[in-house]
Amino acid sequence: MKKTFKAVAIAGAVAATFVYGGAVQAAETIKVGVLHSLSGTMAISETTLKDTVLMMIDDINAKGGLLGKKLEAVVVDPASNWPLFAEKTRELIEKEKVDVIFGCWTSVSRKSVLPVIEELNGMLFYPVQYEGEESSRNVFYTGAAPNQQAIPAVEYLMGEEGGEAKRWVLLGTDYVYPRTTNKILRAFLNSKGVKDADIMENYTPFGHSDWQTIVADVKKFASAGLKTAVVSTINGDANVPFYKELGNQGIKAEDIPVVAFSVGEEELAGLDTKPLVGHLAAWNYFMSEESPANAAFIKKWHAFIKDEKRPTNDPMEATYIGFNMWTQAVQQAGTTSVDAVRQAMYGQKVENLTGGVAVMNTNHHLSKPVLIGEIQANGQIETVSKTDGLVVGDAWSDFIPESAKLTADWTYPWVCGNCEKPMHMSMK
Amino acid sequence: MTRTLSCILLSFFIFAATGTTVFADVASDIDKLSAKSTNVKIAAIERLVASGEPVVVAVLTAFLEGNLYARKADGKIIIGKTISGRFTVSDPLAGDDLGAVKKAALDKIRINNRLRTIVRGALGGLTLLSPDKSQRLTAARDVFKSQDIEVITLLEKAIAKETDDAVMVEFRRSLAAVQATNSEDVTVRLAAIKVLSEFTDQDVRALIASLIGREAPAETGAPENLVRTAAENALASIEARLKIWGYVASIFQGLSLGSVLLLAAMGLAITFGVMGVINMAHGEMVMLGAYTTYLVQDLFKTYLATYFDWSILIAIPAAFMVAGLFGVVIERCVIRFLYGRPLETLLATWGISLMLQQLVRSVFGPTNQEVSNPTWMSGTIEVTGGLDLTYNRIWIMVFAVLVFALVTILMKKTAFGLRMRAVTQNRAMASSMGIRTGWVDAMTFGLGSGIAGMAGVALSQIDNVSPNLGQAYIIDSFMVVVFGGVGNLWGTVVGALSLGIFNKFLEPVSGAVLAKILVLVAVILFIQKRPRGLFALKGRAVEG
Numbered sequence: 001m002k003k004t005f006k007a008v009a010i011a012g013a014v015a016a017t018f019v020y021g022g023a024v025q026a027a028e029t030i031k032v033g034v035l036h037s038l039s040g041t042m043a044i045s046e047t048t049l050k051d052t053v054l055m056m057i058d059d060i061n062a063k064g065g066l067l068g069k070k071l072e073a074v075v076v077d078p079a080s081n082w083p084l085f086a087e088k089t090r091e092l093i094e095k096e097k098v099d100v101i102f103g104c105w106t107s108v109s110r111k112s113v114l115p116v117i118e119e120l121n122g123m124l125f126y127p128v129q130y131e132g133e134e135s136s137r138n139v140f141y142t143g144a145a146p147n148q149q150a151i152p153a154v155e156y157l158m159g160e161e162g163g164e165a166k167r168w169v170l171l172g173t174d175y176v177y178p179r180t181t182n183k184i185l186r187a188f189l190n191s192k193g194v195k196d197a198d199i200m201e202n203y204t205p206f207g208h209s210d211w212q213t214i215v216a217d218v219k220k221f222a223s224a225g226l227k228t229a230v231v232s233t234i235n236g237d238a239n240v241p242f243y244k245e246l247g248n249q250g251i252k253a254e255d256i257p258v259v260a261f262s263v264g265e266e267e268l269a270g271l272d273t274k275p276l277v278g279h280l281a282a283w284n285y286f287m288s289e290e291s292p293a294n295a296a297f298i299k300k301w302h303a304f305i306k307d308e309k310r311p312t313n314d315p316m317e318a319t320y321i322g323f324n325m326w327t328q329a330v331q332q333a334g335t336t337s338v339d340a341v342r343q344a345m346y347g348q349k350v351e352n353l354t355g356g357v358a359v360m361n362t363n364h365h366l367s368k369p370v371l372i373g374e375i376q377a378n379g380q381i382e383t384v385s386k387t388d389g390l391v392v393g394d395a396w397s398d399f400i401p402e403s404a405k406l407t408a409d410w411t412y413p414w415v416c417g418n419c420e421k422p423m424h425m426s427m428k
Numbered sequence: 429m430t431r432t433l434s435c436i437l438l439s440f441f442i443f444a445a446t447g448t449t450v451f452a453d454v455a456s457d458i459d460k461l462s463a464k465s466t467n468v469k470i471a472a473i474e475r476l477v478a479s480g481e482p483v484v485v486a487v488l489t490a491f492l493e494g495n496l497y498a499r500k501a502d503g504k505i506i507i508g509k510t511i512s513g514r515f516t517v518s519d520p521l522a523g524d525d526l527g528a529v530k531k532a533a534l535d536k537i538r539i540n541n542r543l544r545t546i547v548r549g550a551l552g553g554l555t556l557l558s559p560d561k562s563q564r565l566t567a568a569r570d571v572f573k574s575q576d577i578e579v580i581t582l583l584e585k586a587i588a589k590e591t592d593d594a595v596m597v598e599f600r601r602s603l604a605a606v607q608a609t610n611s612e613d614v615t616v617r618l619a620a621i622k623v624l625s626e627f628t629d630q631d632v633r634a635l636i637a638s639l640i641g642r643e644a645p646a647e648t649g650a651p652e653n654l655v656r657t658a659a660e661n662a663l664a665s666i667e668a669r670l671k672i673w674g675y676v677a678s679i680f681q682g683l684s685l686g687s688v689l690l691l692a693a694m695g696l697a698i699t700f701g702v703m704g705v706i707n708m709a710h711g712e713m714v715m716l717g718a719y720t721t722y723l724v725q726d727l728f729k730t731y732l733a734t735y736f737d738w739s740i741l742i743a744i745p746a747a748f749m750v751a752g753l754f755g756v757v758i759e760r761c762v763i764r765f766l767y768g769r770p771l772e773t774l775l776a777t778w779g780i781s782l783m784l785q786q787l788v789r790s791v792f793g794p795t796n797q798e799v800s801n802p803t804w805m806s807g808t809i810e811v812t813g814g815l816d817l818t819y820n821r822i823w824i825m826v827f828a829v830l831v832f833a834l835v836t837i838l839m840k841k842t843a844f845g846l847r848m849r850a851v852t853q854n855r856a857m858a859s860s861m862g863i864r865t866g867w868v869d870a871m872t873f874g875l876g877s878g879i880a881g882m883a884g885v886a887l888s889q890i891d892n893v894s895p896n897l898g899q900a901y902i903i904d905s906f907m908v909v910v911f912g913g914v915g916n917l918w919g920t921v922v923g924a925l926s927l928g929i930f931n932k933f934l935e936p937v938s939g940a941v942l943a944k945i946l947v948l949v950a951v952i953l954f955i956q957k958r959p960r961g962l963f964a965l966k967g968r969a970v971e972g
Contacts, residue, residue, distance in 0.1 A: 161540060163545075205944055212684065223637065244889075248807065248820055249808060253544070267796070376494060
């Protein structure tokens with residue numbers, strides 16, 4: 001009798017464990033980490049991307065989830081504090097056990113995350129245009145590399161349509177992205193026969209607000225008798241006072257066009273753009289592009305954020321493409337394991353919002369179209385030039401001698417982000 | 429060609445008087461504006477201008493302003509405008525109203541910078557004889573830029589008819605520019621360069637520099653290239669004058685930066701300087717003022733659009749009230765318990781600053797809000813050639829002076845000012861004389877915060893209106909107050925202006941990043957030498 005009781009008790013306990021375990025199985029979710037600053041100087045740009053990821057997750061869950069499981073967002077706030085990005089990444093992977101992270105905006109935050117995500121073999125989708133010169137096994141770069149933004153923009157301004165600029169002003173905020181981009185641009189301009197005397201480089205601190213002297217200097221530099229163009233890698237909050245000063249000092253786009261790489265619809269929202277009509281921006285996406293996919297995306301965004309006035313922008317599209325590629329790769333791999341999903345990512349295709357199809361390459365960068373647009377009086381940017389086909393994102397710039405010889409390719413036989421020779425010599 | 433153009437322009441006015449006769453080729457050229465190729469568009473624009481049809485000005489203006497559309501259904505070109513909230517389209521040739529149309533049924537005809545330059549030049553030629561003075565001025569400037577040889581006769585005709593001095597100067601400048609670049613007669617070119625050399629501005633400098641670039645230097649033995657020599661001389665004299673004006677401009681920029689610093693710091697000079705509260709939430713008071721400006725402008729846009737230009741004047745007292753009210757509440761609820769404990773005050777106000785930032789972020793969102801400049805604060809005033817001052821900077825300087833004068837009067841001439849000084853100098857004595865010191869503290873803190881709010885109105889005109897606005901100014905404000913001498917308003921003025929000018933003279937030499945560092949280092953060294961700042965308070969007040 002006693003024995004029977006014991007047996008029953010054990011059986012009961014085992015059954016209970018099973019039932020309980022089953023319940024856990026059904027409630028299990030796929031965790032998606034969102035690592036965007038929700039406070040501090042970058043909150044202005046990054047909050048939008050957090051909302052974009054949440055919108056995409058809602059969308060997938062409404063369709064029944066992924067691999068039969070619901071997606072669950074784990075949102076953390078690294079507060080525009082670069083070292084905190086690394087800590088939060090560790091927290092997301094080790095404590096929250098997320099399967100993928102969408103996050104970062106500034107290059108300095110990405111550089112801070114890099115060692116952690118590589119050590120813990122995580123997966124990060126980075127959705128912002130950047131300076132290149134990097135390819136990590138654990139990061140997918142869905143924003144533009146310099147050859148998908150900076151170089152085409154400068155080529156446009158050198159061409160007949162852009163006004164055949166001969167003199168160049170490179171304005172930037174003082175950190176890694178503008179400095180590297182301008183290094184590449186200077187090498188590119190030199191290769192096109194522009195002398196160093198015809199290039200002016202100027203850096204300002206983050207959040208610089210008094211642009212009187214610099215704008216006056218630009219005016220002076222432009223009055224040397226050659227068509228002058230300004231390339232701006234000014235980031236974040238400093239843009240609004242810069243453009244206000246441009247407008248007030250009456251610098252017209254026809255005389256001195258300013259092309260910006262970090263100014264999109266979101267940044268223009270805080271500005272009266274009437275004095276700025278004709279100044280340019282180079283991206284892979286503009287809200288004004290007419291396509292059914294874009295119209296649907298904007299509609300969904302407005303419904304999600306409950307504000308008809310909120311613009312969409314390029315990093316949002318990059319987040320959209322990255323997220324869709326990841327879900328496709330997970331479905332294809334049948335698991336969320338980082339190594340399996342990584343293999344499934346290569347060659348993954350997602351339709352761009354502006355038409356055409358973005359492709360993920362083995363150097364972890366996308367092939368995307370490049371758009372150059374002019375700012376309009378209503379705060380939108382309208383395309384004036386679009387590449388015919390897709391441009392393959394180049395991790396290592398061809399214009400810097402030491403990086404021109406490097407290759408990034410994470411498939412056999414290279415399996416490397418910065419090699420001169422393949423890691424595995426092919427067997428014959 | 430020139431003659432045809434002027435004939436056409438004459439006929440233009442006759443046509444305008446007698447009603448339109450539509451030529452089929454004008455219609456087809458207008459249709460070509462929607463062509464994909466820019467070169468086709470340019471050819472069409474040139475033919476349109478040559479046709480001299482009166483509708484051309486309207487069509488090209490609409491093109492320039494982005495109001496030209498192609499109907500998706502049949503590709504017909506129409507002009508679209510939003511009149512009192514309703515989008516209506518009209519036929520460019522007949523001019524008749526085609527009623528309300530959805531924008532989705534239309535394709536906007538896009539224009540780029542290259543086309544804009546050409547259209548502006550063409551319109552400049554067409555409107556040189558316009559009866560409207562401002563239109564003639566723009567026309568003259570556009571012609572200066574396009575330097576189209578074909579407008580010379582027209583310009584000469586316009587000069588003969590012109591009665592207004594300002595327009596006349598512009599006409600002469602444009603004529604000289606066209607002659608200097610395009611004339612075949614060397615004496616005409618030399619005379620034109622001489623005329624140009626009297627002007628002092630960057631555009632003329634650019635024009636002459638490009639002339640020099642085009643003229644080959646004389647080879648040894650060959651006769652001197654007179655045009656090049658003349659241009660070189662002209663350039664030298666223009667540059668000499670520009671250099672002098674450059675210094676004046678630097679001083680202006682320094683004063684302007686100084687007045688911004690002064691506005692930002694003046695509130696702090698009261699809360700920190702007079703009351704001795706280390707107020708880390710000072711920047712957020714500035715931010716609240718800027719958001720009040722945004723709200724007031726938004727209200728004006730919805731209800732009083734016609735008076736929009738004056739919204740700023742309403743925003744100033746509104747910002748004072750809002751920020752002042754917040755200041756009083758903060759003082760009553762937090763700071764009054766912390767007097768004499770600077771460390772706790774610092775931490776508490778810092779916490780308040782974070783809370784206020786997050787409050788604004790939650791209410792208005794993290795993105796920038798649009799605050800636009802009223803028309804009387806936009807653009808530049810040309811003091812003389814070569815010295816352009818921006819209106820918004822001038823007004824901010826005026827505003828800073830006014831606020832400072834008001835605060836000084838309030839402190840020195842009113843009963844409230846007297847009580848305030850009494851309380852800060854000797855609290856116990858003031859209290860025993862029957863002054864409600866608590867109430868005075870609250871009002872003083874409210875006044876300091878209110879002034880910070882007014883500074884926010886000014887800053888909204890030149891900077892971001894975002895939750896982070898205040899953080900950008902807090903360090904600068906403390907620097908100014910400490911440098912100028914704590915507790916001394918005049919010290920704050922001198923401190924702000926000298927830091928502004930120092931910064932602006934340093935910036936071109938060292939770059940903005942280094943200039944900022946150097947200023948900070950200089951202030952630190954100065955404080956080492958004179959811990960009480962430029963103008964230290966003397967006497968018994970110091971000990972209190």
